[in-house]
Amino acid sequence: MSVKKKSNKKLSEPQLQRASMLFATLSEPSRLRLLQALQEGSLSVGELVEVTGLSQANVSKHLTVLHGARLVKKSRAGVFVNYELADSVVDQLCGLVCAKMERDLAEEARALNG
Amino acid sequence: MSVKKKSNKKLSEPQLQRASMLFATLSEPSRLRLLQALQEGSLSVGELVEVTGLSQANVSKHLTVLHGARLVKKSRAGVFVNYELADSVVDQLCGLVCAKMERDLAEEARALNG
DNA sequence: TTGACATATTACTGATTAGTTATATCGTTA
DNA sequence: TAACGATATAACTAATCAGTAATATGTCAA
Numbered sequence: 001m002s003v004k005k006k007s008n009k010k011l012s013e014p015q016l017q018r019a020s021m022l023f024a025t026l027s028e029p030s031r032l033r034l035l036q037a038l039q040e041g042s043l044s045v046g047e048l049v050e051v052t053g054l055s056q057a058n059v060s061k062h063l064t065v066l067h068g069a070r071l072v073k074k075s076r077a078g079v080f081v082n083y084e085l086a087d088s089v090v091d092q093l094c095g096l097v098c099a100k101m102e103r104d105l106a107e108e109a110r111a112l113n114g
Numbered sequence: 115m116s117v118k119k120k121s122n123k124k125l126s127e128p129q130l131q132r133a134s135m136l137f138a139t140l141s142e143p144s145r146l147r148l149l150q151a152l153q154e155g156s157l158s159v160g161e162l163v164e165v166t167g168l169s170q171a172n173v174s175k176h177l178t179v180l181h182g183a184r185l186v187k188k189s190r191a192g193v194f195v196n197y198e199l200a201d202s203v204v205d206q207l208c209g210l211v212c213a214k215m216e217r218d219l220a221e222e223a224r225a226l227n228g
Numbered sequence: 229t230t231g232a233c234a235t236a237t238t239a240c241t242g243a244t245t246a247g248t249t250a251t252a253t254c255g256t257t258a
Numbered sequence: 259t260a261a262c263g264a265t266a267t268a269a270c271t272a273a274t275c276a277g278t279a280a281t282a283t284g285t286c287a288a
């Protein structure tokens with residue numbers, strides 16, 4: 001009994017605060033869309049506007065948030081500012097979340113069929 | 115050039131919506147506190163109130179959200195309702211987030227020292 | 229049934245924030 | 259310098275939501 005899995009990380013209160021902020025950063029569909037777009041590689045603000053269909057001001061604001069969370073890096077190229085993914089954690093988190101969504105769907109299907 | 119990492123998952127729009135909802139669920143410090151408390155094992159609502167210091171109504175509401183996201187399971191034991199973690203994804207996500215926070219701290223320290 | 233206790237729900241309030249519009253800033257070229 | 263195009267910021271609005279207080283629901287015991 002009481003078989004423990006591996007990690008079981010205990011987070012301190014400040015760690016917990018920071019963690020919640022990172023999750024909040026990822027809780028906006030528009031920001032996830034931007035991160036998805038950047039998985040192809042580096043893109044300028046204008047290109048991100050085109051790809052996502054969001055307004056320029058909106059994209060810029062979201063990029064500021066993502067940059068503040070150190071999830072993207074920016075670099076000027078003349079008049080343009082290019083953004084790219086700064087941390088592989090986005091990929092990893094999305095992988096875990098996708099796996100969970102599939103588990104949930106399977107369970108829902110099972111619940112329906114009985 | 116163009117060395118690709120592994121996954122690079124592309125999420126569909128509905129997947130993206132669901133993912134953002136899961137992240138939103140985890141973006142509240144109080145809910146993370148509850149999940150942390152449940153890492154010890156199954157706890158009743160009253161015990162969670164004691165451990166976290168949150169109000170009874172507040173804990174109950176957060177547990178409803180966590181249950182809706184299938185992150186916790188509930189089971190009645192007489193007058194009590196016991197909650198326990200329902201998905202290891204919480205542990206895994208927290209692990210990734212903690213690792214990133216440590217990377218960020220290291221980078222900030224490096225930035226300060228020059 | 230009634231009373232006592234554990235949990236859930238409702239109605240409300242204050243705070244946060246995504247998106248928009250308008251404007252400001254920055255870099256380049258003429 | 260001035261004019262332009264790309265990006266960032268400011269002010270605002272509407273919607274969302276955590277927390278609280280009060281109440282409802284549910285379970286057991288007498």
